[in-house]
Amino acid sequence: xxxxxxxxxxxxxxxxxxxxxxxxxxxxxxxxxxxxxxxxxxxxxxxxxxxxxxxxxxxxxxxxxxxxxxxxxxxxxxxxxxxxxxxxxxxxxxxxxxxxxxxxxxxxxxxxxxxxxxxxxxxxxxxxxxxxxxxxxxxxxxxxxxxxxxxxxxxxxxxxxxxxxxxxxxxxxxxxxxxxxxxxxxxxxxxxxxxxxxxxxxxxxxxxxxxxxxxxxxxxxxxxxxxxxxxxxxxxxxxxxxxxxxxxxxxxxxxxxxxxxxxxxxxxxxxxxxxxxxxxxxxxxxxxxxxxxxxxxxxxxxxxxxxxxxxxxxxxxxxxxxxxxxxxxxxxxxxxxxxxxx
Numbered sequence: 001x002x003x004x005x006x007x008x009x010x011x012x013x014x015x016x017x018x019x020x021x022x023x024x025x026x027x028x029x030x031x032x033x034x035x036x037x038x039x040x041x042x043x044x045x046x047x048x049x050x051x052x053x054x055x056x057x058x059x060x061x062x063x064x065x066x067x068x069x070x071x072x073x074x075x076x077x078x079x080x081x082x083x084x085x086x087x088x089x090x091x092x093x094x095x096x097x098x099x100x101x102x103x104x105x106x107x108x109x110x111x112x113x114x115x116x117x118x119x120x121x122x123x124x125x126x127x128x129x130x131x132x133x134x135x136x137x138x139x140x141x142x143x144x145x146x147x148x149x150x151x152x153x154x155x156x157x158x159x160x161x162x163x164x165x166x167x168x169x170x171x172x173x174x175x176x177x178x179x180x181x182x183x184x185x186x187x188x189x190x191x192x193x194x195x196x197x198x199x200x201x202x203x204x205x206x207x208x209x210x211x212x213x214x215x216x217x218x219x220x221x222x223x224x225x226x227x228x229x230x231x232x233x234x235x236x237x238x239x240x241x242x243x244x245x246x247x248x249x250x251x252x253x254x255x256x257x258x259x260x261x262x263x264x265x266x267x268x269x270x271x272x273x274x275x276x277x278x279x280x281x282x283x284x285x286x287x288x289x290x291x292x293x294x295x296x297x298x299x300x301x302x303x304x305x306x307x308x309x310x311x312x313x314x315x316x317x318x319x320x321x322x323x324x325x326x327x328x329x330x331x332x333x334x335x336x337x338x339x340x341x342x
Contacts, residue, residue: 011312015151015163018207021061023092024083025133026143028067029114030098035188037068037097042273043191048201054090059202066095067114078115087130091177093201094137096130099146099153100168102161103127110159133140136189137259139175139184143194148183148218148291150308156296164292166218169272179204183218187289190267217292219264228286230258230277231269240326242317247283257302258285265290299315 010016030033040048050056052064064070065080085087101111113123116326134140142165145151154162165182171182183203184194197220203209213221229235237243238252238261247256252260260268263286267278279286288298295301 009311010228012102019060019091019138019205021090021203022065022088022138022202023080024062024064024066024095025092025137026064026066026095026097027114027126027129028097030096030100030130030147031112031151031160032144032146033188034068034097036147036174036186036194037066039188040143040194041069041191043195044274045192048194048195051195051199051202056199058206058208058334060197060206062093062202081115081129081133083291084136087136089136091138091205092136093198093205094133094140095143096140096147096165096231097125097143098113098254099150099162100127100130100159100165101153101181102163105159105161118139121258127168130165134169134173135176138173138177138205139179139182140169140173141184141198141201143188145183145185145187145291145294147290148185151187152295156309171218172295180211180214181218182220184216184223185219185290186265186267187294190265190270190272192270193220193266196220197223219290222263223266226266226269228258228263228265228268231266232278232280233268238315239254239314239319240323243308244322253280253285254308255304256285257287257300257304258308262305262307263288263291 017311026037028037030209042263048064051059051062054061067077070077079090082176084092103110105224110125112126114126114129115124116122117124119244142148146153147165149164150162150167154164166183170179183198184197186193199273200209200212200220204212215221215224229238234250234252237250239256242251243255244251244253245255260280268280271278271281285302288294289302291298
């Protein structure tokens with residue numbers, strides 16, 4: 001099967017050959033809070049348990065190696081990582097959680113590491129693991145905005161020189177199977193967004209799906225193609241120029257600091273867990289956590305975004321007119337027809 005012709009990072013590519021089983025090597029040893037791992041345990045579409053237990057037809061057999069969720073520890077846990085680094089592990093997906101530090105911007109020491117090199121007795125920097133594993137990976141994913149774009153740890157002035165994985169490997173990087181990096185941002189990542197993307201890649205590994213469609217920031221197009229505002233429960237209030245002046249109001253919260261009109265994220269439609277929640281749905285402003293410019297370009301978080309001053313002012317006259325017309329029509333529709341009365 002060929003990729004969607006509109007996919008910038010999949011045009012003309014063929015679906016990867018089917019693989020019967022596959023390992024997921026998950027590194028949380030970037031600069032990370034492990035929040036993305038914790039988040040995906042809440043997923044239901046699909047649940048991580050359903051993927052690992054083989055409850056979904058058509059998928060390869062999957063083994064997950066995540067330091068937060070694993071039974072194994074120490075050398076036993078790291079064994080598949082060393083095998084993969086030597087090219088002796090079967091097809092695997094490499095998942096990176098946490099920002100990628102610059103290990104060359106200091107005279108000594110390291111910023112982030114996982115395990116100990118048996119030959120030297122020294123910690124193995126996370127960047128070394130990425131160098132060793134990425135070239136052998138069937139696919140590479142990022143879990144959360146830190147790994148995708150640098151996130152919190154990459155704020156201006158940070159000493160670590162943090163960056164996203166595509167900045168580290170290169171935006172045109174391709175995996176062993178010819179796949180680009182697959183970014184699933186969020187702070188933390190929305191659980192079903194990550195698991196649905198993983199499910200797509202697993203179907204692709206099984207030969208049952210074409211090349212995954214990604215946008216120019218390597219995000220799945222079907223998840224990040226619309227803004228928060230376009231799926232927001234409060235969107236109608238914006239159109240009517242009804243803006244909240246304080247938290248707790250059901251009206252549009254753009255004047256309280258919400259960046260939803262310009263942020264590519266589906267949490268307004270999808271909710272957070274089981275279709276419930278999601279920042280603006282529960283009264284929280286959107287701070288742009290899925291975007292490459294987060295957090296620097298969205299601070300201070302609770303200040304009215306610059307564009308909101310102009311757009312909310314420009315829509316006032318339109319909004320008042322619309323509200324008046326709708327009230328007139330509503331008053332008519334809220335009455336029974338005259339012929340129903342004796």
